[in-house]
Amino acid sequence: MLRNKEFKILHKRIIFTMFILFIYIFGSNISIIGNESIKSSHDSFFKLAVSNVGGDLSSLNVFSLGLGPWLTAMIIIMLFNYRDVDNIVKQTRSEKQIKERLLTILIATIQAYYVIHTYVQNNIIQSTNILLLVLVLLTGTLLLVWLADQNTTYGIGGPMPIV
DSSP: OHHHHHHHHHHHHHHHHHHHHHHHHHHHTOBSSSOSOOOOOOOHHHHHHHHTTTOOOSSOBTTTTTTHHHHHHHHHHHHHHSSOHHHHHHSOHHHHHHHHHHHHHHHHHHHHHHHHHHHHHTTSSOGGGHHHHHHHHHHHHHHHHHHHHHHHHHSSSTTTTTO
């Protein structure tokens, strides 16, 4: 009886994770500038860095930045809090999440502007809609962060299936 209940819970978690992956794959196929595939001149290090955290710069899509800004924000916050252990203990989980989200928004905005600016310099897109495209990339990143949090709570593997 107990084993059957555990199997049902595991089955629900696997289905939820598969649903999250379906959303990620679907969003990765939504191009935000109309071109199917774009030959960009991003340097290879930036392409490698973005691809390691779930991003894709071969076509400019909703989830092009991946979870990179979120992971970078978490690392930066850990580095700043490394010496101040007492402050870490006193912070609530929601305070930590607010700091992570605000820093994620800042980093994602900078990265999105860099990506869009590169496409504008190469005359792939017009410069009249830069702010809107940055907002779309920022929204895609924040949606991925939310999906990763939901998968941590209800799925299997935390944020790793998205990465």
